[in-house]
Amino acid sequence: MTEHTLTVAGVAVDTRHWIGGERVASTETFTDVSPIDGSLLGEISRGTAMEAAAAVAAAKAAFPAWAATHRAERARILHAVADGVEKRLEELAIVETCDNGALLRSHRRGVMPRVAHNFRFFADWLLKLEHEDFETRGHTNHVSWDPAGPCVLITPWNAPLMLATWKVAPALAAGNTVILKPAEWTPLTASLLADIAAEAGLPAGVLNVVQGYGSEIGDALTSHPDVRRISFTGSVPTAKRIAASAAANLTPLSLELGGKSPLLVFADADLDLAVDLAVEQYDNAGQVCLAATRFLVQESVAEEFTRRFVAKAGQLTQGDPRDEATDIGPNIHPRQLEKIDGFVQRAIAAGARAVIGGHRGDGQYYAPTLLTDVAQDSEIVQEEVFGPVLTLQTFATEDEAVRLANDTRFGLAATLATGDPERAERVTAQLVAGTVWTNCFFVRDLQAPFGGSRHSGVGREGGTWSFDFYCDVKNTVTAPNGWRNHG
CATH class of the missing domain: 3.40.605.10 (Aldehyde Dehydrogenase; Chain A, domain 1)
Known part of the structure; x- marks a missing residue:
């Protein structure tokens, strides 16, 4: 050497x-x-x-x-x-x-x-x-x-x-x-x-x-x-x-x-699939620009979706990324960890509820977090956190779902879970995003346009x-x- x-x-x-x-x-x-x-x-x-x-x-x-x-x-x-x-x-x-x-x-x-x-x-x-x-x-x-x-x-x-x-x-x-x-x-x-x-x-x-x-x-x-x-x-x-x-x-x-991408879950979706897609947003400790960090779930299935999500997320293992059993590793830098925790603590102080997580772990690890009771115009909904922090809001109608999905300054990606192909066609046509996934996530082909x-x-x-x-x-x-x- x-x-x-x-x-x-x-x-x-x-x-x-x-x-x-x-x-x-x-x-x-x-x-x-x-x-x-x-x-x-x-x-x-x-x-x-x-x-x-x-x-x-x-x-x-x-x-x-x-x-x-x-x-x-x-x-x-x-x-x-x-x-x-x-x-x-x-x-x-x-x-x-x-x-x-x-x-x-x-x-x-x-x-x-x-x-x-x-x-x-x-x-x-x-x-x-x-x-x-x-x-x-x-x-x-x-x-x-x-x-x-x-x-x-x-x-x-x-x-x-x-x-x-x-x-x-x-x-x-x-x-x-x-x-x-x-x-x-x-x-x-x-x-x-x-x-x-x-x-x-x-x-x-x-x-x-x-x-x-x-x-x-x-x-x-x-x-x-x-x-x-x-x-x-x-x-x-x-x-x-x-x-x-x-x-x-x-x-x-x-x-x-950056991105502040939505995951739209309609009542007619396969909820097990929707939950799998949702938990996948913790990939790379949430440090993915394309991540669907805003869950928008139809009111009639929101409680059941949340219950299944909490159970599924509870099975994730956080730890040393060199271990084959690990699902979530550390965040990149102490400065980034401070930024993540600042977003979460300000959101909680403003009335958000941490369904899971909401706190640091040891070292540079942040607990996988899901926040509810968040306002559409709040910082935690509008700004990119770039960590394992997700929010959940509910909607009543398809039009409301689209409005909430598009109501940020970003437009990188969007993910949609529905069992209705006609609804999928209607909604995806209205979403402001460079990439839209329907009933899937992170399927990428190098010949496709990206941005x-x-x-x-x-x-x-x-x-x-x-x-x-x-x-x-x-x-x-x-x-x-x-x-x-x-x-």
């Missing part, structure tokens, strides 16, 4: 940035701590505007050659990256669990396989990306997707590598170069990804990883005139700062932001929508029989 290497569960992780195909250390560091038990993971290079500028310069220098690389070769390299992810899947899973506290079993079975799938999907989509030529008064229109240039990708801590590669993979497939800025609370798997990409043959400078605090390097990245795309997943206040920073250069943005409405985001990514964002879409119009033979 060197002074720039730390070991997590037997896995060596380089703590330096990855810029232009080389490891670059900063003079200052920041501390990375595991949410599982508060143990020190290591000291990480703390980027400044200097490292941010160097990463953009490296991406700019590497862009022409990567953009000119044939589609098939870019796809081959992305598949090689996926191979590397699969080869190191167990290492990635345990490192990320130690770094962000999510369940190890989920990382092994779902999250890290999805990381590899992100690369394979966009590599394959690239090879079939086309728009049928069409004619206008005898002229031929041909649509193409041109690489845009260096892309800044700023990613969150709740699913660090999966959400990073959801952006990295299409950006690279499109022929762009990337500057990845991982969340400072979870930097480790981004560093491992840099190693994997280099081993897979990705040319130097095509992928760069800069670590540090957004407040210190964010503006240097998002305001840089050589950056041609910015994609961010995180909070609304941070998104507003990024948008203001990018405005000077009119840099296109893709923003995936939010209102304050939940700007734009859509997934399938061709990703290439539309990460490329300059061009239409070439050719006149009929307009060629001259210059002999």
